[in-house]
Amino acid sequence: MDFVTWTAVFGALLLVMSLSYGWISRSVVPLFGLYLLVGIVCGPWVLNLLNIDIVKYSTIIAHVSEVAMAASLFMTGLKIRMPFRSAGWKMGVLLAGPAMLLTVGGITLAAHYLLGISWPVSLAFAAIVAPTDPVLASLIAINDARDDDSLRLSLSSEAGLNDGTALPLLALALLLFHNGGEISSAELTHWFTLEVLWALVAGVIIGFLLGYATGLMATHFRYSQREFAPSDFIALSLIALSYAIALAFGASGFLAAFAAGIGLRSAELKVQRHFPDEDEKENGPALPAETMVNPHQRHGFAETTRVKAIGLIVGDALSFGDTVERLFAAALIIILGITLAQHWQPDGLLIAALLFIVIRPAAVYAVTGWTSTPRHQRIALCWLGIRGIGSLNYIAYAWTHGMRGDEANYMMDCALTLVVASVIVHGISVNPLMALRRRIMQ
Secondary structure, rough: OOHHHHHHHHHHHHHHHHHHHHHHOOOOOOOHHHHHHHHHHHHHOOOOOOOOOOOHHHHHHHHHHHHHHHHHHHHHHHHHOOOOOOOHHHHHHHHHHHHHHHHHHHHHHHHHHHHHOHHHHHHHHHHHHHHOOOOOHHOOOOOOOOOOOHHHHHHHHHHHHHHHHHHHHHHHHHHHHHOOOOOOHHHHHHHHHHHHHHHHHHHHHHHHHHHHHHHHHHHHHHHHOOOOOOOOOHHHHHHHHHHHHOOOOOOOHHHHHHHHHHHHHHHHHHHHHHHHOOOHHHHOOOOOHHHHHHHOOOOOOOOOHHHHHHHHHHHHHHHHHHHHHHHHHHHHHHHHHHHHHHHOHHHHHHHHHHHHHHHHHHHHHOOOOOOOHHHHHHHHHOOOOOHHHHHHHHHHHHHHHHOOOOHHHHHHHHHHHHEEEEEEHHHHHHHHHHHHEEEEEE
């Protein structure tokens, strides 16, 4: 296919998906499942129009998925408008911390003893498939800053934080792989100091301060200059700068992008506290600033306020980030469907069944047992751990960092098969499960 044909097919696909969105939203198969189906149909198994090897083009896939994840994590952080002491944050830390470690441990054991692969490759496999995907988790994450559903908040904070656990474990697996399965105490200390402590703490600090400072400065400039041009570039700059600066300092770029979104939201909260509008003082707690302005009337404000300024900035960031997120997610899921023909491995379905039905539920239920979370919500958290684009990024990361060979290829095939199973199984089950939960809560 030449460039013009590619362009025509891509445009036709976007048009069909846009016009049929109402039907798609009511169908059993979710939007991401249809993207996957499109990729399978266009790939070698059916029409053989496209042939993309995700491993062969691992460098490109790594960069594209990095952009998608950074944008999605920034969006997730920006939508979370709750204090750090809230139950949603606490549950997210439990899911991304202890539950993630237990999940990785369970998958590592299963991969080693059931698939017969070495411990380093088993650990890499576990780190690749254990995290809840921040991009596809949009199916079950919070919709906007007004969403106070505790289940959605917990899954959103988990998706934002779990790269801080999984990526260091993948780095440890690579270290073990290159050292023949052995590691010295000095190397272990170096890994823990730099890949865990420094990467996590520095990533969060860099991202949060950048988002917070940018939000306050942009609000001041827009208010003092009475200028309200579209703020798309502010969102793009925060995503790019937080990720790049964090990586330049050896910190976690994904955590930095997530923290940048939280920082920008924190700037909005500070502006509202210090410069509330008169109607806010009378009506109690303020709504998110972006809900209080009309972006289509940005030049028609009767009276300019700082809250309106930050509201336009946040609203433009959400709009831009949502477009980028959906565009990259569609492209990568279609690529996953295309490449499945070359990397299909039925053994991955065995681990998928264990992960979905046994390992994650056991890990989540164990770490949430002492909390006051209702039983039905704990069960939902056990199941709703969708895998997706983050796993693709980790596969490309492992390949580009030297995890090669027959055993590594077999592991990556199993991982890709597991991700496809998660996109289908979790995607189909989300709406019925959430509907059942709503009935239980009524």
